Amino acid sequence: MTSHQKVKYVLGVETSCDDTAIGIIDSSKNIKANIVLNQNNYHKEFGGIVPEIAARAHLSFIDIALKKALKKAKIKLEEIDLFCSTGGPGLIGGLIVGNTFCKTLAWSFQKPFLAINHLEGHALTARLLYDDLNYPFLLLLVSGGHTQLIAVLNYGEYFRIGTTLDDSVGETFDKAAKMMGLDQPGGPLIEKLSKEGNENFFKFPKPLYKSKNPNFSFSGLKTAFSKTIKNVDININKHNLAASLQKTISDCLLDRTKLAIKIYKQITKSHKVNLVIAGGVAANKKIRADLKNLSNKEDIKFYVPTLELCTDNGAMIAWAGFERYKLKKDTMFNFKPRPRWPLDPNAFKNNPTMRLVGKKGIKA
Numbered sequence: 001m002t003s004h005q006k007v008k009y010v011l012g013v014e015t016s017c018d019d020t021a022i023g024i025i026d027s028s029k030n031i032k033a034n035i036v037l038n039q040n041n042y043h044k045e046f047g048g049i050v051p052e053i054a055a056r057a058h059l060s061f062i063d064i065a066l067k068k069a070l071k072k073a074k075i076k077l078e079e080i081d082l083f084c085s086t087g088g089p090g091l092i093g094g095l096i097v098g099n100t101f102c103k104t105l106a107w108s109f110q111k112p113f114l115a116i117n118h119l120e121g122h123a124l125t126a127r128l129l130y131d132d133l134n135y136p137f138l139l140l141l142v143s144g145g146h147t148q149l150i151a152v153l154n155y156g157e158y159f160r161i162g163t164t165l166d167d168s169v170g171e172t173f174d175k176a177a178k179m180m181g182l183d184q185p186g187g188p189l190i191e192k193l194s195k196e197g198n199e200n201f202f203k204f205p206k207p208l209y210k211s212k213n214p215n216f217s218f219s220g221l222k223t224a225f226s227k228t229i230k231n232v233d234i235n236i237n238k239h240n241l242a243a244s245l246q247k248t249i250s251d252c253l254l255d256r257t258k259l260a261i262k263i264y265k266q267i268t269k270s271h272k273v274n275l276v277i278a279g280g281v282a283a284n285k286k287i288r289a290d291l292k293n294l295s296n297k298e299d300i301k302f303y304v305p306t307l308e309l310c311t312d313n314g315a316m317i318a319w320a321g322f323e324r325y326k327l328k329k330d331t332m333f334n335f336k337p338r339p340r341w342p343l344d345p346n347a348f349k350n351n352p353t354m355r356l357v358g359k360k361g362i363k364a
């Protein structure tokens with residue numbers, strides 16, 4: 001294999017959760033195909049994702065996803081120059097399916113293979129769309145598994161400013177939806193119901209709101225929501241419940257982002273801030289609009305991926321792989337999938353941001 005070969009087409013495989021996704025991009029940032037086959041019907045009756053079922057479904061879907069992607073892109077498999085697959089974090093069964101599949105294709109065509117961190121895929125997606133988005137930038141990553149504010153200083157240099165102390169924001173949407181008897185994933189359904197609701201009807205707590213601790217917490221909100229719905233008729237109140245929950249979550253995200261902007265300025269020693277939102281919850285229009293307003297007020301540039309690039313997809317994995325390959329020209333045939341794979345090296349240390357800004361927090 002020639003490790004310095006020129007790359008024209010990049011394939012990205014994403015199988016870390018319950019979507020079997022394959023994307024193809026070219027070196028001029030064109031998304032040639034971005035196929036997502038969801039498994040919602042397989043998991044519906046269980047009220048959540050069953051890892052073993054997900055792994056088996058990936059196995060039956062992955063070939064179909066590849067065929068559809070090649071057909072859409074109008075290219076042949078042998079024209080792919082770089083094969084990338086999500087290496088973690090995620091459900092181990094699905095990761096093994098995606099990695100083995102992608103590695104085998106790369107090996108048989110004697111092309112490089114890269115295992116990509118799923119969070120890095122989300123983190124860098126906006127750079128696939130916006131040519132003027134350079135490093136560094138501040139990232140609000142909001143997905144089913146993660147809620148983090150990260151200073152993305154350069155490719156591969158991630159500094160975690162804050163993370164959730166308990167539930168992720170996607171989980172909060174999903175669990176609240178489940179309590180209301182809605183299907184999974186619940187986030188889009190809560191958003192839909194919210195449109196006809198009064199967002200100030202119910203008052204829910206906002207954990208850590210206005211605190212100097214740069215982390216998130218959502219479990220108190222979840223508990224308060226479960227207590228409220230026990231005392232009201234869910235069917236009559238579903239729109240107001242959804243809208244009030246969505247507003248509370250958006251308020252919390254905004255408040256934590258405001259604090260992170262201050263910390264980010266200290267880290268980068270600059271007043272210039274580019275803010276990026278990524279992950280499945282970034283598809284929420286209310287959250288996008290609230291962050292846009294905040295960015296206008298704070299005079300910062302705001303970048304948000306298109307809806308289909310917010311949720312899990314293969315193009316984001318292809319793009320992150322392409323960014324890596326341009327810099328490192330490496331290949332990773334020895335990689336073993338990693339169910340846990342934090343983006344920043346400080347993740348296992350205690351509260352790195354608090355150490356950086358001191359016990360009193362940052363100056364408001």
Ligand code: KG4
Pocket residue numbers: 017142143144145146169170171173174185186187188191279280281282283284285310311312
């Ligand atoms: O990034 P993603 O597709 O998968 C993970 O890596 O977790 O995120 C999935 C999460 C789910 O919790 C889903 O409910 C949430 O994103 N989500 C939304 C919306 N679309 C997806 N949450 C709120 N509003 C939406 N429109």
Ligand code: ZN
Pocket residue numbers: 118122143144279280311312
């Ligand atoms: Zn994701």
